[in-house]
Amino acid sequence: MQPAMREIVVEASRALARLDADRLEELALSCQALNREFVSASLQDRSLLAAQARDAAGEMAVFSKVIEATGANLEVLHRARERRGNRLEYGQPLVRNWVPAENGHGDN
Amino acid sequence: MATISSAMSIMTGALDADQQALNVVANNVANANTPGYTQEVPTWQQSESVQIGGQTDGMGVTETGATSLRDRVLNERLDQQQQLASASGTRLSSLQTVQALFTPDSGTSSSTAGDIGSDLTSFFASFSSLEADPTNTSLRESVLSSAKTLSADISGAANSLNAQQLSIDQEASGITSQVNSLTTSIAQLNQQIETTSPNADAGTLEDQRQEDISQLSKLVGINQITTENNGLSITTTSGALLVAGANNYQLSNGMVDGVTHFFVASTATASGATSDGSSAGGTDITAGLTSGGGELGGYLTVRDQDIPNVLTSLDQLAYGVSTAINTANNAGTTISTGTVPTPNNIFSTPPTNVAGAAAAMSVVMTDPSLIAAAGAGDATGDDSNAVVMANLGNQAIINSSETPTNFYSTLVATLGSTVSQAQTENTAQSASVTQLQTQSDALSGVSLDDEASDMSTMERAYQSASQAFTILSNIMNSALNLGESTTVS
Numbered sequence: 343m344q345p346a347m348r349e350i351v352v353e354a355s356r357a358l359a360r361l362d363a364d365r366l367e368e369l370a371l372s373c374q375a376l377n378r379e380f381v382s383a384s385l386q387d388r389s390l391l392a393a394q395a396r397d398a399a400g401e402m403a404v405f406s407k408v409i410e411a412t413g414a415n416l417e418v419l420h421r422a423r424e425r426r427g428n429r430l431e432y433g434q435p436l437v438r439n440w441v442p443a444e445n446g447h448g449d450n
Numbered sequence: 451m452a453t454i455s456s457a458m459s460i461m462t463g464a465l466d467a468d469q470q471a472l473n474v475v476a477n478n479v480a481n482a483n484t485p486g487y488t489q490e491v492p493t494w495q496q497s498e499s500v501q502i503g504g505q506t507d508g509m510g511v512t513e514t515g516a517t518s519l520r521d522r523v524l525n526e527r528l529d530q531q532q533q534l535a536s537a538s539g540t541r542l543s544s545l546q547t548v549q550a551l552f553t554p555d556s557g558t559s560s561s562t563a564g565d566i567g568s569d570l571t572s573f574f575a576s577f578s579s580l581e582a583d584p585t586n587t588s589l590r591e592s593v594l595s596s597a598k599t600l601s602a603d604i605s606g607a608a609n610s611l612n613a614q615q616l617s618i619d620q621e622a623s624g625i626t627s628q629v630n631s632l633t634t635s636i637a638q639l640n641q642q643i644e645t646t647s648p649n650a651d652a653g654t655l656e657d658q659r660q661e662d663i664s665q666l667s668k669l670v671g672i673n674q675i676t677t678e679n680n681g682l683s684i685t686t687t688s689g690a691l692l693v694a695g696a697n698n699y700q701l702s703n704g705m706v707d708g709v710t711h712f713f714v715a716s717t718a719t720a721s722g723a724t725s726d727g728s729s730a731g732g733t734d735i736t737a738g739l740t741s742g743g744g745e746l747g748g749y750l751t752v753r754d755q756d757i758p759n760v761l762t763s764l765d766q767l768a769y770g771v772s773t774a775i776n777t778a779n780n781a782g783t784t785i786s787t788g789t790v791p792t793p794n795n796i797f798s799t800p801p802t803n804v805a806g807a808a809a810a811m812s813v814v815m816t817d818p819s820l821i822a823a824a825g826a827g828d829a830t831g832d833d834s835n836a837v838v839m840a841n842l843g844n845q846a847i848i849n850s851s852e853t854p855t856n857f858y859s860t861l862v863a864t865l866g867s868t869v870s871q872a873q874t875e876n877t878a879q880s881a882s883v884t885q886l887q888t889q890s891d892a893l894s895g896v897s898l899d900d901e902a903s904d905m906s907t908m909e910r911a912y913q914s915a916s917q918a919f920t921i922l923s924n925i926m927n928s929a930l931n932l933g934e935s936t937t938v939s
Contacts, residue, residue: 347926354919356881359885360885361888361911363908363911366910366914367910370918373917377924380928391925391929396930402926404874407877408877408915411881412881412885415531419905421523
């Protein structure tokens, strides 16, 4: 059998926190192997895996939250990069000044 | 055609520019370990070209200053995640202290709050023992002894929770001065930045301001709003203004109904801090600060939500047990030969509004012969009322819906679940802070191409993690529903 599911989930959360893409790709492969084992497993092995799954439920919740936060961070970084790209392209100053909106255009 | 003199002039200018650029690099190296310092890069400006004899000749470049490599969007996200991580960390730490209170104290002879579950079992079991020999004084004393242990542990737990609440209240109130110190500093830096560098990066001044904002984020949940002239306004997450340009609005605290409330001054000149909330002269923003982020949000969540929830449950448990046992005891017959008091209670009468029942719980009966083991009008050797009181342990006497032991188990399980949830939140938020910190640190030293590579790595990590999560979720679902196969390959 592959390493316990709990270990995989904990390691995946840690790797994602430090953005270790190589390690995460290895873990994704481990998960695929685990899945193949599960499909062909005997009823007894499946029971063992069910126990592992219950054991890993808390860590899965953490992993899910870290993935969610990473997705949000990635979106922010995309926007920040886009913003910097535009700034260089149009030669704008590095500090963007706030300009008050003009009155009279739909202002209520 | 350019002369040798002009060529020399260009070379001299280039050397000067290089020297100044080296100074910028030296400054970066010198400040490598300065907290909050952002790496600077030299800014080059092409010198005006000259036309001699119809031919245009360049005049080289000059170094016009340094620009800090900062990204305000990234910093804001980092501050936002930091305040969430700080809040959940503070909440988790306080909740773990609360949870420790309810850990069974096995291995020692003394009984504590953690033994309430076994106390309940022992207490109702003591009535079962009394059924066998209702007039036995030793068994009657055993009932009172069990009642005393139960009430002492419940009231002890309530008193410990009240003490923890008070301690957290004091910790929270101590944050006010730190917040004021930081908002004052940010307002002063705003003024300097707006005055000295309204249209450009203000270098170390902005570094100092960012460092202050990061510190403030750890203390309290904030929103940042960029204003004109490179200024910054800061509000709490609930919208109360703390800094507006060069002005800051002081936070103060005062006692309201026995607990510390937080006020924000309505004018920038108000000094704020007073010992009495009613004269603080500001707006009460306590509710908005709770769950708003930062250490203060974490403390207030535990003080105003988590601990009161546990205390309310303990009160309901104490009220339910005391009321039911007292009612049953008053309905039976004692073996006392003296005057039977009215009411003939085992436990002190709980407050009618339930609140405070746990802290006030105690045993008022001192004479074991006053335990009414016999039924109303029955002979003293009768055990029917002892049976009634023993059976109360298996009846829904708490909120008319749960047995005492089940209710207590739910209380402990709910507390454990809250701690677990706070742990999950904190672990995930800390991971998010680590990611953003890494990106923020990397930003100042990389080109856009390198940055694109970093982003690509982050996307790979995200996609691989999502893939692993999907597969694991499917395996878990299938494994927990044995016999159902998974389709993920």
